[in-house]
């Protein structure tokens with residue numbers, strides 16, 4: 001049964017906010033067929049691939065986090081209906097814009113050409129079925145993460161469509177994200193003023209923990225934060241922000257509260273070994289504050305307001321956080337609303353409007 | 367402030383150093399290509415004997431992969447946690463404005479002028495025909 005939509009009270013005072021992370025459910029491949037190039041449509045059909053759905057295991061359907069109970073649908077996966085998205089989120093929240101991030105097996109498959117073809121299809125599908133049907137929606141460009149050259153081609157193809165406001169990667173891939181092999185993606189993103197969004201997830205053929213495969217979803221999910229720390233350390237150490245000074249990175253669904261400790265650690269270690277990374281010529285935390293942003297949900301808030309205040313202070317900037325609901329995933333209840341309790345009003349304004357506009361130039365121009 | 371004669375010029379060759387104690391303070395005196403500098407022998411981080419650390423170059427890179435060995439022998443690397451300090455200024459590589467080792471003014475003066483005084487030379491005997499390294503402190 002579908003429950004009542006969260007009362008709009010949960011979103012009161014947030015009209016005009018920019019929701020930087022929502023998730024249309026990935027389509028099954030049959031729905032993608034009309035959006036594929038003819039060659040690849042026939043390829044998929046000959047192999048019978050349309051019978052697969054290439055769902056990733058990031059959000060097992062029955063895991064509670066997969067969907068806010070208020071947002072489950074009578075039929076079909078949560079997030080699969082535009083009308084429901086409008087009723088649950090877009091109408092009560094009245095955002096200035098909401099950014100769709102699509103996580104799909106196409107991004108991470110072994111065949112680079114098939115991966116690229118399916119990503120093209122996914123982006124076409126997003127544009128036709130979502131962006132074209134509600135002008136509040138924007139999207140990230142889904143790219144074949146293991147083929148930076150083809151990923152850059154896809155960025156070039158879609159850059160003229162201003163509804164695409166970001167490039168989407170996953171935190172854990174075959175190689176740490178800062179490696180030079182990945183640079184064609186950053187070059188193309190920087191050229192077009194597109195932030196690179198790094199979403200929780202991996203290619204699902206490496207364990208989330210470097211210590212090996214865990215036994216439970218609990219471990220997987222909690223350990224993703226370490227994957228983000230690894231990705232961020234790699235971007236910093238490899239000099240990506242020196243090479244691409246205009247690049248912005250948005251950590252999506254990374255959690256937030258692990259960040260200060262991670263920055264203290266890299267700042268401290270860098271002072272002693274900085275000769276290894278001679279291009280890294282300032283405190284790594286300063287580069288993070290300049291180039292990196294984080295979406296709000298999940299926040300992993302500390303248990304009381306005093307600790308929250310300390311943590312916000314430790315982040316060291318009021319420009320880091322970007323409002324997100326992570327629709328339809330379940331990080332907050334209607335009664336709480338999408339903002340951690342106890343945020344000062346001036347910061348709420350930054351998080352919901354000013355920071356997203358500063359991060360996504362294409363939203364500011366719209 | 368007093369002038370302390372810490373060495374005869376020939377005693378510290380280029381690239382060399384001498385540790386001295388002035389008014390109970392340990393100080394490292396360095397010769398960088400004929401110019402002399404003095405730093406306190408105490409790291410601003412956690413107090414290691416900074417002036418006993420390795421003398422290194424500035425390893426720099428304007429871009430990832432563009433490696434430059436600049437100003438050979440101009441940096442001192444702390445023996446404890448390897449923070450690097452500019453011998454000429456005491457500034458740390460990582461936070462030059464905020465983290466500095468105390469530095470002292472050094473001059474080279476002829477023995478003849480020193481002989482007119484005043485100066486302090488506890489362990490160095492001064493002859494009028496030689497030049498000396500003098501730390502003011």
Ligand code: FES
Pocket residue numbers: 409410411412413414444445446447448449
């Ligand atoms: S004591 Fe010198 S670097 Fe720590």
